[in-house]
Amino acid sequence: MSPKVIPIFVPQANQAPGCGAKGGAGKSGCGSSAGEHDLPPEVWAKVKDHPCYSEQAHHHFARMHVAVAPACNIQCNYCNRKYDCANESRPGVVSEKLTPELAAKKVLAVAAEIPQLSVVGIAGPGDALANPDKTFRTFNLIQKEAPDIKLCLSTNGLMLPDHVQAIADLNVDHVTITINMVDPEVGEQIYPWIYYNRKRWKGRDAARILGERQMEGLEMLTAKGILVKVNSVMIPGVNDRHLAEVNQAVKSRGAFLHNIMPLISDPAHGTHYGLTGQRGPTPQELKELQDSCEGGMNLMRHCRQCRADAVGLLGEDRGAEFGTDKIAAMDVAYDPEPRLAYREFVERERSDQDAARASELAALSGQAGDEKVLVAVTTKGGGRINQHFGHAGEFQIYELSNAGSKFVGHRKVENYCQGGWGEEDILEDVTAAIKDCAAVFTSKIGLCPRKDLATAGIEVVDGYAHEYIESSLIAWFRQRTESAQPAASVA
Amino acid sequence: MPYKIISSTCTACTACEPVCPNVAIREKNGTYIIDPKKCTECEGEDPQCVEVCPVDGCVVVDKSLPRYAA
Ligand code: SF4
Ligand code: SF4
Numbered sequence: 001m002s003p004k005v006i007p008i009f010v011p012q013a014n015q016a017p018g019c020g021a022k023g024g025a026g027k028s029g030c031g032s033s034a035g036e037h038d039l040p041p042e043v044w045a046k047v048k049d050h051p052c053y054s055e056q057a058h059h060h061f062a063r064m065h066v067a068v069a070p071a072c073n074i075q076c077n078y079c080n081r082k083y084d085c086a087n088e089s090r091p092g093v094v095s096e097k098l099t100p101e102l103a104a105k106k107v108l109a110v111a112a113e114i115p116q117l118s119v120v121g122i123a124g125p126g127d128a129l130a131n132p133d134k135t136f137r138t139f140n141l142i143q144k145e146a147p148d149i150k151l152c153l154s155t156n157g158l159m160l161p162d163h164v165q166a167i168a169d170l171n172v173d174h175v176t177i178t179i180n181m182v183d184p185e186v187g188e189q190i191y192p193w194i195y196y197n198r199k200r201w202k203g204r205d206a207a208r209i210l211g212e213r214q215m216e217g218l219e220m221l222t223a224k225g226i227l228v229k230v231n232s233v234m235i236p237g238v239n240d241r242h243l244a245e246v247n248q249a250v251k252s253r254g255a256f257l258h259n260i261m262p263l264i265s266d267p268a269h270g271t272h273y274g275l276t277g278q279r280g281p282t283p284q285e286l287k288e289l290q291d292s293c294e295g296g297m298n299l300m301r302h303c304r305q306c307r308a309d310a311v312g313l314l315g316e317d318r319g320a321e322f323g324t325d326k327i328a329a330m331d332v333a334y335d336p337e338p339r340l341a342y343r344e345f346v347e348r349e350r351s352d353q354d355a356a357r358a359s360e361l362a363a364l365s366g367q368a369g370d371e372k373v374l375v376a377v378t379t380k381g382g383g384r385i386n387q388h389f390g391h392a393g394e395f396q397i398y399e400l401s402n403a404g405s406k407f408v409g410h411r412k413v414e415n416y417c418q419g420g421w422g423e424e425d426i427l428e429d430v431t432a433a434i435k436d437c438a439a440v441f442t443s444k445i446g447l448c449p450r451k452d453l454a455t456a457g458i459e460v461v462d463g464y465a466h467e468y469i470e471s472s473l474i475a476w477f478r479q480r481t482e483s484a485q486p487a488a489s490v491a
Numbered sequence: 492m493p494y495k496i497i498s499s500t501c502t503a504c505t506a507c508e509p510v511c512p513n514v515a516i517r518e519k520n521g522t523y524i525i526d527p528k529k530c531t532e533c534e535g536e537d538p539q540c541v542e543v544c545p546v547d548g549c550v551v552v553d554k555s556l557p558r559y560a561a
Contacts, residue, residue, distance in 0.1 A: 072545065
């Protein structure tokens with residue numbers, strides 16, 4: 001069940017610099033699967049290298065979270081801080097708590113290893129702004145020592161209005177706020193208490209204060225041109241009918257994206273909802289709500305709800321390579337060169353890929369038929385079909401039609417290739433995970449899985465190994481439709 | 492009477508440390524402890540450590556340590 005992010009554009013009346021605030025004509029959508037030409041330039045400049053905000057960027061860039069802020073100032077019924085926090089840190093707790101100094105060092109160490117690194121965030125467990133000293137000290141250090149890295153943070157919003165200036169001063173250009181309600185009557189069922197102004201508030205008062213502070217903080221951020229993503233946890237019977245209203249409220253205040261995530265509820269997590277049997281939404285319920293909020297805009301579907309201390313490209317976690325002890329003992333120096341070189345390389349790759357896609361699209365236009373097919377791709381990143389089938393830990397799924405190719409999500413699998421040969425039952429799972437796909441695009445594949453896939457009716461395409469994903473898919477789709485309708489005339 | 496932290500239920504979330512007006516709370520061996528000599532029970536307002544602690548019953552009055560004992 002992958003969460004879907006609903007992009008929002010700012011209504012004309014609101015001149016806050018969010019997405020789509022410019023002019024009006026033609027710029028109907030702003031989404032993160034949108035590319036350079038669909039976004040106002042100042043927004044594109046902010047999202048283009050951010051893997052969590054831009055579907056394009058997630059092919060090329062890596063983010064990391066540092067867990068320096070374990071304290072929280074509100075209690076959520078879906079959260080048990082001993083175990084997990086829905087504020088972007090599911091599943092599992094972070095494995096270590098870092099001091100700001102160690103965190104900054106870790107960032108440098110990771111940056112030295114991974115030139116794709118473009119963003120460092122502070123998210124859960126806990127609330128970044130319930131620990132303002134640690135959070136801002138960490139950001140300060142990173143900014144001083146690695147100024148080319150972007151900063152972002154996640155918060156429940158309670159203390160946000162007090163820190164907007166500090167956030168702006170540090171050039172933090174993305175903030176995520178978790179907003180589950182705008183109505184205290186709904187809120188009191190989600191938040192048993194908050195700690196605010198040296199006092200514990202309960203019930204409706206707590207929800208009212210929290211809601212007001214969230215809206216105030218959101219408005220202050222967008223007024224400063226800081227991009228805000230809103231996360232909402234969908235809780236059936238509690239806020240499911242209410243989230244459309246939340247969507248309106250955050251949209252009108254200039255939020256850039258709205259990400260509606262399913263409640264994950266399990267008694268084993270020890271959360272209030274888990275223990276009282278509150279269920280999460282079914283995929284259908286989630287999709288219905290998302291569709292009703294989305295109104296024809298572009299979607300971002302690549303969020304993987306990563307762990308709070310995750311390191312790497314989305315879908316990949318190299319955190320274990322950068323344990324606290326290792327970092328403490330390391331000698332690291334700041335060298336932005338490899339990252340700058342990498343970013344230049346990505347710029348070139350991107351325009352190249354855009355051009356390749358555009359030319360394939362041109363060849364496709366005018367073709368008859370309204371067929372839509374799903375295909376799966378194995379990739380290590382970089383927007384290319386460059387992963388061995390047996391090494392794939394996930395498939396990227398694209399929908400192909402006469403309108404071109406569209407990224408629609410990813411499916412995780414266990415890579416079946418362990419030590420050189422495939423394990424039969426894992427292979428079965430893999431096949432099942434992509435059984436609705438017409439084809440799988442991969443750089444290389446063994447004989448045995450090739451046979452199994454063929455039996456399952458999935459075509460194996462390895463003729464585009466190491467080529468760009470999207471232009472290859474479109475080319476394949478065009479040839480496929482042409483050979484299916486040999487007599488079709490091209491207008 | 493000062494407050495104390497029941498270390499077996501403390502999650503070491505750090506929330507209480509910065510809110511104590513008397514700097515009575517610190518980390519010790521992976522859990523948090525209150526210095527009974529510094530704790531004033533936050534006279535005049537609600538005990539801040541109790542208000543902020545996410546674990547019910549983790550911060551309690553320490554009856555074994557009468558505050559005004561010599
Ligand atoms: S009761 Fe007040 S003074 Fe005593 S430890 Fe708690 S916060 Fe500090
Ligand atoms: S707030 Fe409670 S759980 Fe957190 S460190 Fe203090 S005593 Fe422990």
